[in-house]
Amino acid sequence: xxxxxxxxxxxxxxxxxxxxxxxxxxxxxxxxxxxxxxxxxxxxxxxxxxxxxxxxxxxxxxxxxxxxxxxxxxxxxxxxxxxxxxxxxxxxxxxxxxxxxxxxxxxxxxxxxxxxxxxxxxxxxxxxxxxxxxxxxxxxxxxxxxxxxxxxxxxxxxxxxxxxxxxxxxxxxxxxxxxxxxxxxxxxxxxxxxxxxxxxxxxxxxxxxxxxxxxxxxxxxxxxxxxxxxxxxxxxxxxxxxxxxxxxxxxxxxxxxxxxxxxxxxxxxxxxxxxxxxxxxxxxxxxxxxxxxxxxxxxxxxxxxxxxxxxx
Numbered sequence: 001x002x003x004x005x006x007x008x009x010x011x012x013x014x015x016x017x018x019x020x021x022x023x024x025x026x027x028x029x030x031x032x033x034x035x036x037x038x039x040x041x042x043x044x045x046x047x048x049x050x051x052x053x054x055x056x057x058x059x060x061x062x063x064x065x066x067x068x069x070x071x072x073x074x075x076x077x078x079x080x081x082x083x084x085x086x087x088x089x090x091x092x093x094x095x096x097x098x099x100x101x102x103x104x105x106x107x108x109x110x111x112x113x114x115x116x117x118x119x120x121x122x123x124x125x126x127x128x129x130x131x132x133x134x135x136x137x138x139x140x141x142x143x144x145x146x147x148x149x150x151x152x153x154x155x156x157x158x159x160x161x162x163x164x165x166x167x168x169x170x171x172x173x174x175x176x177x178x179x180x181x182x183x184x185x186x187x188x189x190x191x192x193x194x195x196x197x198x199x200x201x202x203x204x205x206x207x208x209x210x211x212x213x214x215x216x217x218x219x220x221x222x223x224x225x226x227x228x229x230x231x232x233x234x235x236x237x238x239x240x241x242x243x244x245x246x247x248x249x250x251x252x253x254x255x256x257x258x259x260x261x262x263x264x265x266x267x268x269x270x271x272x273x274x275x276x277x278x279x280x281x282x283x284x285x286x287x288x289x290x291x292x293x294x295x296x297x298x299x300x301x302x303x304x305x306x307x308x309x310x311x312x
Contacts, residue, residue: 025057026055026056026057028060029062030063034057034080041055044075048280050283052083053283054083054282056083056209059208077159078277081156081208088212089150089216092148092149092220093148095123096147099123102119103134103140127143127147129146131143146221147220148232150216151242151244151275152274153245153274154248155216156277158215159178159212161268163178163179169189173204174189174202174203175208175211176203176204177211180214180215180218181200182204183201184201187203188201224253225251227250229250241278243275244275
């Protein structure tokens, strides 16, 4: 039986500037359960024009590596993350819009309410920004360059690469799908081949959604990805769509492999046609009915298993 419960997507951070929405969360113990749910919702790679259902996958099941066909595994992986990526990006864009509105209001009235000022302070803390954005337009631009979305194609390509399509040890044991580190000893998982003398650990997340949120915030705040943010801001200034392929060039510092890593991410974006997902939205009305009677496995796709690296 698929274990389902209703989860209120809210928290204590600044992202919750709009009323929270109810999302359906699934904690699968088998990839078949995920596929059954997607079948029930008519959610597949070929029905994306209908929008993306508002569902949240808490974790990847341990048997994900046993999916008999690489194409099926890829689609399960991408479709599982897609609703959460869209939701997190929507929250960031809501923050961006609200921030721009407050800047415009301040320019007009030369003041803001205490609540509005507190909101900006909390936003600055979340995005690790310490300069005054109200009275300095350069600082405004710099803050806005941080408060922006990460293209869906880039998120999915990096998630696939860093987590081996959800099958890596860290994805399975720590819900960490982007390889993020922590330097707080005892709070993460120690990598097996960590060099002697190093203290970093791979960060643990309570859910996949938390991993996505942390990753987006990381790219939006860390100095290592300032080039990515500058390129994104340039696209915004030129009223161009955000292009994941070119923004990937700002990931040189994400891996010690540098240029080879960037090329690999770009190849994954192109090969899997992930840029076609750029304009996807959540379904306006996603009627969700948990049918515990569904117990037939999805129609099997002929086995043609190869290493994921054969598809890069």
